[in-house]
Structure formats: C-alpha cells, structure tokens
Amino acid sequence: MPSAVSPQWQDKASGFFSSSGVKLKEAGQSAGTFVGEVAKDAKGNVAGVAGKVGSMVKSRWSLLQQPSTKHAMQERLISAAASTGMLFRKGYSGTKDKVVVGKTKVEEVAKKTAQKSKTLLTDIERWQKGVASTDVFGVPIQMAVQRQQSNKPVPLILVTCADYLILSGLNSQELFKSEGDKKVIQQLVSLYNQDSNASLPEGIDPVDVAALVKCYLASLPEPLTTFELYNEIRDARSSINVMRNILKKLPTVNYMTLELITALLLRMDARSLGMEMAPIIMWQKGHRLEYYKQFWNQPAKTLSKENMDSTSNLNAWDMLDEEGEGVDADASSLIPLDDGLPIDFSAIEEDEVEKPSDQPRPDLQRSIPKQHLQCTSQFPLVVSTWPFLEAVRAAWRAVESGFSAVDAIVEGCSACEDLRCDGTVGPGGSPDENGETTIDALVMNGVTMEVGAVAAMRYVKDGARAARLVMQHTEHTMLVGEQASAFAISMGLPGPTNLSSTESLEKWIKWKENGCQPNFRKNVLPIDSCGPYHLKETGYISQNKCLMETTTRRSSHVGLGNHDTISMAVVDKMGHVAVGTSTNGATFKIPGRVGDGPIVGSSAYADDEVGACGATGDGDIMMRFLPCYQVVESMRLGMEPKLAAKDAILRIARKYPDFVGAVFAVNKNGVHAGACHGWTFQYSVRSPDMDDVQVFTVLP
Incomplete structure (x- = not known):
C-alpha cells in the first residue's frame, strides 16, 4: 500500500x-x-x-x-x-x-x-x-493489460467484443449510436468484472456489444488518448501528418487499443464519430461522461441465459445496511475509480502469462502446434520474400513494439523502398522502355479484408504508404498512373519526384544500345531492334504459337536481378494478419504495364481466419492463377502450408512449364513454408524465438 x-x-x-x-x-x-x-x-x-x-x-x-x-x-x-x-x-x-x-x-x-x-x-x-478484486471496468488500461493472462497489448474484453462485431454487426452504420439495453449492459459489466476471459453469451445483440465497448472506454480513469495529449490532438484535427505524429506519443497499449477501436468505426460518418465516440475516447479532466457510471459501479455477478433479463444489480457499497435492515439505513459515498492518484505498479504482482497451449483457444490466443518443422513459438511473426533483412527488421521493430500488422507491413515495405532492395523495389530501378521507373504496391488487412493498391504510379516513391492511404481513405481498391500520384500527393506524401536514378538510366541506355533486347513484345516487328513496332502477321495467330513464344522467351529474361518483388506477411501480437507488396515491376516493361504486385490474391493475400501468402516471380503469368488466393483457400480446407504452396505452384507449372516464380505460405498458427519453380527461392522470417532474421532456402 x-x-x-x-x-x-x-x-x-x-x-x-x-x-x-x-x-x-x-x-x-x-x-x-x-x-x-x-x-x-x-x-x-x-x-x-x-x-x-x-x-x-x-x-x-x-x-x-x-x-x-x-x-x-x-x-x-x-x-x-x-x-x-x-x-x-x-x-x-x-x-x-x-x-x-x-x-x-x-x-x-x-x-x-x-x-x-x-x-x-x-x-x-x-x-x-489499484488492484481491487478482478474488476475490468474503471481500472487503468495499462494495468488491465498487465494482469490479464494474454500477450495481447489490448484489453481482452475489447478483443472479444471486436471479434464478435466483425462477425456479426459491422455492416450497420448505426451500431455505435445506440446505448443498448441498460439491464443487459449492467449484467455484462458484472460478468467481465468477475472474469475478464469470459465469452459473450450466445444470441446477444451486436448493439449491446457495441454499447459495452463504449461503456468500457468511458470507465477508464484516464481517456484512451490521455489527458496529456488532449490539447495537442484538439489543435491538430486538420492535419493528418501532425495527428499521426501526436498519436505515436501514446503508450503502446493506448495506441493499439485506439487502432482496434478505429477499425471498428470505419463505417461511421464523421458527424457520428464526433458526436458519439469522441467524448468517450478523449475528454478533459473533470468532464467525463456521467451517464456510463451507472454501469461500471456494479458487483461481480455470474451472467447466464437464465438471468439475462433479471433486474438491475445494486452496488453493495451504495448502502451500509443490507436489504431489509430498515428504511433509516445510512448510505455511504461511492468509492471513485478516477481519484487522480498515480498507480504504484511496483506494488502489483505480475501474473504469469499463460503460454500458448497445444489446443487452440481462438477467444484468447493462437496456439502453436509443435509437430511442424518450420514453426514459431509465438507471435508476432514477420515473413518476407527474399533475403531483404533490413526490411524484415523494420517490420519486426514495429510489430514487436505493439504496432498492428498493417503498420508493420507499411514500415517493412517502406524500408525496402528506401533501400531500393536489389534495385527492383522503390525508386531508381527497373526502367521501362522509355527509361522511366514507376511503382506498384498493395496493402491488405486480413481482419477486415480491405485492400488498397497503386499501380504504375509515377512521381511518388512511397508505394506502400500510398496503398494504405487508398485502403483507409477511399472506397476503392486500386488507383493507377498519374491519378494515383495526384491522390498520394494530395494526402500528404512527398512529390512529385523523379523516380529514375543514374543507375537505372545507365541500364536503360545499354539496353537501347543492345537493340532493346530482351523485351516483352511478341508477334511484332522488328524482332531484333527497337521500335516503332507493328504487327508481325495480320492473319490468325494460333494459341499454340503464342504459348510457345511466351514460354521460350520468358525464361531468358525473367530472373532474380529484374523481377523480385518484396511480398511480406505479418502476424501481430493480437494474432491479426496483414500482407503487403512493393515493386517497380519488370525491367524494360512496356510503359503502362501493371504486374501482379498490386493484384490482390496474386502477389499476396491474407485472411485472419486462415493465414497469409506472398508471391514473387513472373507476375504476368502468375496473376492469371491468383496463386496466393489459392494457397490461403487450400489452407482453409485443411492443407498444410507446405502442401498448399506446392499445389499453387504446380497449377501454374502445368500450363507454363518454363515459368519462374515462388510463394511462401504461413498459417494462423505461425507455421510457414515455401515452394518455387524455375529458380531457387529464399524467404526471410523473424519470430520471438529468433535472435535475428533467418533466411530459408527452397529448392525447385
């Protein structure tokens, strides 16, 4: 004490x-x-x-x-x-x-x-x-996370509610506008004050679950955005970049919780956010909402189907005398939860965190089967194509610090763009026939299945960040060309910028001097020199002839030095999955070409319920088969990652025996594997049981 x-x-x-x-x-x-x-x-x-x-x-x-x-x-x-x-x-x-x-x-x-x-x-x-009983409501959020038996940096009650709402109720724009059934909310509060790991009763209305989320946030002694940052956040409302930097000052638990809540609010309009949620997420000292106090000052009581509609519970501290002791009983004052005193965390014994078990418990954590060879001990987890070590380290630093899987994807892919990994990612590499470098990128959230992508983007080097802006601030999936560039710049990304480099221009000049060989054209003339090009034949061209020329020509100029996209998957501490890609495409591509990099299901795919996949190689061929979508769906049907990856590659190889490409697969338990065709493939992994990034080699 x-x-x-x-x-x-x-x-x-x-x-x-x-x-x-x-x-x-x-x-x-x-x-x-x-x-x-x-x-x-x-x-x-x-x-x-x-x-x-x-x-x-x-x-x-x-x-x-x-x-x-x-x-x-x-x-x-x-x-x-x-x-x-x-x-x-x-x-x-x-x-x-x-x-x-x-x-x-x-x-x-x-x-x-x-x-x-x-x-x-x-x-x-x-x-x-600050450690009264097992209460969840009214307890500082850092303390609630510290004493729960989970490695998730978010209160379990919010994770439980979020999972329920994602499956049943997020389609309604009115979801968070209702206060729910008062009696049900009181009983749910009592339930979670008794057992923070409790499951929601079957058949409960999503509106009541949303109201419970609001009640929990309002019960915090300090708002989610903290008293300290109140004025900064209020003054920065008109600037996204400034707001982003301010929110990064939040404690990790607060930031992760805010991101989870924000994901649940994506369907609410701005006015509803301001009226319904802002006063619950942020308030000044002495200005908290009084309405919700009636809910969290409740004694612990078991909630069951039989008593879901029972009368409201009474706080045992509200009256000195018990019921029936007389009408002249003396009422004692309520004990406040937000007394303003700093919590002495050193006085609290930390509960031992429950280790992942062999039996999955989806309501609490993802367990890791021990019988698989390439298997991590726990989350978070980062997997990426190729030995892009610094990119994986950047993603790991983000996710290990408590950031979401989507954030880690953007950090990792952006690091690769800045480093110009192998000259095939980011600016300054892979010139097209005109000597210009363009960017393709994709970000996918495996929780919401939302996707943002940019293709053939000119003058903006931040492909992954632009893709996330498309996902978070538009109803579209992909923007292309100069319009994608204009959008990215309007949303605060730097530009316009010349994406070419001295190296890329020198490479382009040598290619021109070599008669523009090799190139990606077929059935045109001239064959051995630069254009202008025209049709080789005006008559019917057989499908077999097209296939033969495609397979023989591709094997000669698609390889590691000009065609290796970064495709990354991240599983964060909450077990949520995201994927992303970034590439400047095939070297000497025809201007306007879009490869598989920004194509969801081809270069990458993620589903929280199953796992994720990343791909690299001959994107023009691979996007016809959507190999990553195939991998994830095969795992959904029970196939192990190794077999799912191999099956997806073989489906392509049966039609295009000379194609080059590879995929990695990772399931929701952290088991990963790879498969390739036409080349030796390497992919990188970082998990908690590794001292640094490890590179795995897969033979064709």
Whole structure:
C-alpha cells in the first residue's frame, strides 16, 4: 500500500467511520431503550400480578375467618399461592428472555458494523493500490493489460467484443449510436468484472456489444488518448501528418487499443464519430461522461441465459445496511475509480502469462502446434520474400513494439523502398522502355479484408504508404498512373519526384544500345531492334504459337536481378494478419504495364481466419492463377502450408512449364513454408524465438 493516503481518501474514510460510530451509538441507545422498556413492562407486570395476588389473598383471608368455609378456603389459598408462584416465575422468565434478545441485537449490530468497516477499509486499501478484486471496468488500461493472462497489448474484453462485431454487426452504420439495453449492459459489466476471459453469451445483440465497448472506454480513469495529449490532438484535427505524429506519443497499449477501436468505426460518418465516440475516447479532466457510471459501479455477478433479463444489480457499497435492515439505513459515498492518484505498479504482482497451449483457444490466443518443422513459438511473426533483412527488421521493430500488422507491413515495405532492395523495389530501378521507373504496391488487412493498391504510379516513391492511404481513405481498391500520384500527393506524401536514378538510366541506355533486347513484345516487328513496332502477321495467330513464344522467351529474361518483388506477411501480437507488396515491376516493361504486385490474391493475400501468402516471380503469368488466393483457400480446407504452396505452384507449372516464380505460405498458427519453380527461392522470417532474421532456402 502506498505510504501516503490522499486527503480525498482520508475524508471519505473518516466520514464513513464517523457515520459508523454514530450508527453504532444509535443502535446501542435504541437497544438500551428497548431493554429499559422491557424491564419497565416486566416491572409493571410483576406489580400487577402482586396486586392481583394481594387482592386474592385479602378476599380469601376474610373468607377464611368464617368457620363454615375455613377448610375449603385453605385448599383454595394453597391453590392461589401455587398460581401466584407460577405467575411470578413466568413474568421473571419473560423479562429475562427479552433482556437477552435486546443484548443480542446490540451485539449483532456492533459486529455487523465492525465487519463492514473492516471490509470497506480493505477495499479502500486495495483501490489505493489499484488492484481491487478482478474488476475490468474503471481500472487503468495499462494495468488491465498487465494482469490479464494474454500477450495481447489490448484489453481482452475489447478483443472479444471486436471479434464478435466483425462477425456479426459491422455492416450497420448505426451500431455505435445506440446505448443498448441498460439491464443487459449492467449484467455484462458484472460478468467481465468477475472474469475478464469470459465469452459473450450466445444470441446477444451486436448493439449491446457495441454499447459495452463504449461503456468500457468511458470507465477508464484516464481517456484512451490521455489527458496529456488532449490539447495537442484538439489543435491538430486538420492535419493528418501532425495527428499521426501526436498519436505515436501514446503508450503502446493506448495506441493499439485506439487502432482496434478505429477499425471498428470505419463505417461511421464523421458527424457520428464526433458526436458519439469522441467524448468517450478523449475528454478533459473533470468532464467525463456521467451517464456510463451507472454501469461500471456494479458487483461481480455470474451472467447466464437464465438471468439475462433479471433486474438491475445494486452496488453493495451504495448502502451500509443490507436489504431489509430498515428504511433509516445510512448510505455511504461511492468509492471513485478516477481519484487522480498515480498507480504504484511496483506494488502489483505480475501474473504469469499463460503460454500458448497445444489446443487452440481462438477467444484468447493462437496456439502453436509443435509437430511442424518450420514453426514459431509465438507471435508476432514477420515473413518476407527474399533475403531483404533490413526490411524484415523494420517490420519486426514495429510489430514487436505493439504496432498492428498493417503498420508493420507499411514500415517493412517502406524500408525496402528506401533501400531500393536489389534495385527492383522503390525508386531508381527497373526502367521501362522509355527509361522511366514507376511503382506498384498493395496493402491488405486480413481482419477486415480491405485492400488498397497503386499501380504504375509515377512521381511518388512511397508505394506502400500510398496503398494504405487508398485502403483507409477511399472506397476503392486500386488507383493507377498519374491519378494515383495526384491522390498520394494530395494526402500528404512527398512529390512529385523523379523516380529514375543514374543507375537505372545507365541500364536503360545499354539496353537501347543492345537493340532493346530482351523485351516483352511478341508477334511484332522488328524482332531484333527497337521500335516503332507493328504487327508481325495480320492473319490468325494460333494459341499454340503464342504459348510457345511466351514460354521460350520468358525464361531468358525473367530472373532474380529484374523481377523480385518484396511480398511480406505479418502476424501481430493480437494474432491479426496483414500482407503487403512493393515493386517497380519488370525491367524494360512496356510503359503502362501493371504486374501482379498490386493484384490482390496474386502477389499476396491474407485472411485472419486462415493465414497469409506472398508471391514473387513472373507476375504476368502468375496473376492469371491468383496463386496466393489459392494457397490461403487450400489452407482453409485443411492443407498444410507446405502442401498448399506446392499445389499453387504446380497449377501454374502445368500450363507454363518454363515459368519462374515462388510463394511462401504461413498459417494462423505461425507455421510457414515455401515452394518455387524455375529458380531457387529464399524467404526471410523473424519470430520471438529468433535472435535475428533467418533466411530459408527452397529448392525447385
């Protein structure tokens, strides 16, 4: 317990014990009065009995003096004396019993008051330390995450609610506008205060689940965006870049939680966000919403189908006396959860984090089967095509710090763009026939299945960041060409920029001097020199001839040095999956060409329920088969990653025996594998059980 108790707590404790003392004194006085009245009543009863006996004795005595009745009266006198003795004994016994009852009541009141005093003092001490019982609502968010049995940096109650809403309720724009059923919310609060790992009852309305999310956020002693950043966030509302930098100042738990909540709010319009959610996510000191306090000040109570519609629970601390102790019961003040005191985390014992088990528990964490060869011990996990070590390290730093899978994808692919990995990613490489470099990129969120992509983008070097902007700020999936560039620049990315480099221009000049060989044209003239080109034949060209020329020519100029896209998959600490790609395409491509890099299902694909895939190689061929979509769907049907990857490659090889390409597959449990055709393939992996990035080699 902290060494110093705040004045607020001292006042509340003093007030309680003062009221307890007054109550005890009043109880004693009442009991004393009761005993006095009992004694007085008993005394009156005894006097009355004595008077009656005296009268009876006097009358009997006068009769006794008469000789005729002397004998009979002697017998009656004996009987009366016996009756009188019995009355005396009965009156005395009744008086004694009443005194005992009065004394017992005084003792019971004193004992009950002392017990409640002790209980409340214990609760005050526990709240002072910030670890009262198992409560989830009203507890600082960092503490809630610290003591839960999970490695997820987000409160489990929000993960549970998010999973439920994603499966059942996110299609409604009105979802977060309702306050839900008050009784149901109170019962859910009680449920999670008792067991933070509890599952939501079957058949519950998504509106009530959304209301529970709002109730939890409003119960935090400090808003999700913190008091410290309130003014900065308010002043930066008109600038996305400034806002992004401010939000990066948030503690990891707050940032990850905010990102989760934001993902749930994507369908809400701006006005609804401002009116319904802003006051719950951020507020100034002393300006929190009072409406929700009625929900989280609830005792823990088991929630079941039988009591889902029961009456509202009462807070046991609201009244000193229990129900039925009298209408004059003294009400004690509520114990505040947001007392403003800094929490002493050193005073809290950390619970041992539950290790992933062999039996999957989708409501808590992803387990890792131990029987597979290439298997990570736990999340997060980063997998990428080729030995792009720095790109994988950049993604790992982001996801290991608690950022989302999507954030890590963008960081990793952007690092590769900045480094110009192998000259085939980012600016300064792979010139087209005109000597210009363009960018293709894709980002996919495996939770929401949202995709953003840019293709043949000119003058903007940040392909992955532009793709994420398309995903997050448009209803489209892909933007292309100069219009994609204009959009990216309008959203704050730097540009316009010349994407060519000295190296790319020198390569292009040599290619021109070599008669523009090799190139990607077919069935045109001239064959061995640069254009302009025209049709080789005006008549019918057989399909077999096209296939033959395609397969023989491609094998000669598609290889590691001019065709290796970065395709990356990330599984974050919450078990959520995302993928992304970035490439400057095939060297000496025909201007306007778009390869498989920005094509969802071809270069990459992710589904939170299954896993992810990344691909590289001859994109013009591979996009006809959507190999990554095939890999993920094969894993959904129960196929292991190694077999799923091999199957997808063989489907292409049966039609194009000379094609070159590769895929990697990773399932939701972290098992990964690769397959290739026409070349030796390498992919990179980083997981918690590795000291650094490891490169895996796959033979054709």
